[in-house]
Amino acid sequence: MPMFDYICGKCGHRFEELVISSSIRDSDIACPKCEANKSQKQLSAPAVSVGASFDPACAKPGCATPVNSGFG
């Protein structure tokens, strides 16, 4: 499921939106808070490994928390 992070360009509210169709534009995503169509898609940041001190937040297969969820 393609989940994208959006930030409202009007009120700054950050939310996740399930984008089913790739034809949906950012301007089609309405802010759930103020309903403005000024959402900006945030590029998902890749998981950053810092070497030996890297401690995965969730290493269990059945855990519901994705490790690469980004900004948390």
Ligand SMILES: [Zn+2]
């Ligand atoms: Zn908003």
